[in-house]
Amino acid sequence: MSVRITQSMLSERFLADYQAALRRIARAEEQLATGRKVVRPSDDPVIALRALRTESLLRDIAQFRRNADYARSFLDAQERSLAEGEDLLKRVRELLVQGSNTALSREARDAVASELRAVREQFAAVANTNLGGRYVFSGEATTEPAYGPAGLLDTPPAQRPLVAVLSPGVSLPLGVTAVELFRPLPGGEDLFRFLERAEDVVRTGGDVNAVLGDFEGFENNWLRRHTYVGSLQNRLELMAARLDDQAVSGERLLSETADTDLAEAVTRLTTAQNVYQAALGVGARILLPSLADFLR
Template identity: 95%
Template sequence: MRITQSMLSERFLADYQAALRRIARAEEQLATGRKVVRPSDDPVIALRALRTESLLRDVAQFRRNADYARSFLDAQERSLAEGEDLLKRVRELLVQGANTALSAEARDAVASELRAVREQFAAVANTNLGGRYVFSGEATTEPAYGPSGLLDIPPAQRPLVAALSPGVSLPLGVTAVELFRPAPGGEDLFRFLERAEDVIRTGGDVGAVLGDFEAFEDNWLRRHTYVGSLQNRLELMASRLESQAVSGEKLLSETADTDLAEAVTRLTTAQNVYQAALGVGARILLPSLADFLR
């Protein structure tokens, strides 16, 4: 087979273009810090990197959810602790009110303090976090307690939930209905305090009221313990998400990030090959005397 000048020139131009592409790719890798700048560079690595990036985006969203859940549960826990102190004061006042030797004036003073405690419980029920009422369930824009009593619509009976991984959610604490009403459909704490106030003011049987009060104490303690258990679960899930984020970042770096030393070496090699190709090409493309004599 006869090798013509045209064939040599075409081969040189092909090698020349390939050398330029290698230089361009090495420069892109150095500039971006990525092994794969576009999917066509390496479809397998590109797909693996895309999947890892998608996973990291999901994990980042779950971590944001966990941060909000932590703030939400912390707000509930603080209010529950405040409520326990108020319940202790209620018991003290009921015990005082049960003293049959109290004068009418003293009974009025105890009843008035019970009313003040009831107002403090209203503030607890309406604990607000960034414009959202934490005890209003899904109805976070509505106060849990108002002039007509507890917010007792279906959304307010369902706690918010936070998605913390695919298919896994965490309830965000308790609702005011659960917290202030021990028995479904029964008397709530606000109605109870109104009744206790009237009984004390009129000199009625406070002993019976004290017996009813135990259900509210027990329910509050149970709900407080439940919120504490949710906080513990949340911290475990948040720790797992943090580990997933670290592992995902490491995997993405190993998959997609270029080794700078290797990239510099590849660029230097590509530039050397390119310069050599130019030297060879210059000799190939120079017309010889024989070419003119043909």
């Protein structure tokens, strides 16, 4: 059974091919303009989904890298303060050794005691080290100074160090708290009270050697906490380097998945334009007889 091909059928076929050619040109131009293989999910759902997942991963990595940058600043601030504190501790030892000399005059003892008080005030500044409006030794209570008129801040939040989340399920403590740093033994004497006591002992000519023995605990604790912060800085750099590598790999994967190959896109556009021009030529030959017949 033969099928009669009418002029209307030819015209409809031409219009369908014409529209398809226009769509191919539009898509090729869109890919060149945006630099993306897939402009909308309907273009290629599989590639679109893969690109969305990669972009989501890259956003997470970017946030983790910001967390790492803040953690680096936070730990650096603590490290500088800990180094300053070590210098102050050395001065305290020198003053205590000086004050242990029983031959000192009353005026000399007063001078040593006054300097111990000045060192205690410097330690208060160390405890209240501030980074962008946040107290770095106040644990989770970053808006409250670690040391004030009431003494050392030892509320539960102040005893919990901040943590930085650096990947799913992986976090890094942001250094030490003032409670850990200034109070070697839980519930024991803190460094500020010790310095008050040392000042009184020196001023009154008491047993400074006994005070020196107690001082070693504060020295050792400070050095141990300083070493711990240094180890956290090293861990952070390793984690940050891993995040940098992941970001580079993710960007490369996203580029391979979603970015347009310019040479290939230009070729597709040229081909689509040639097909479009050919379709116009065919259409002119299809439509012309009908128009001529109509004119006759």
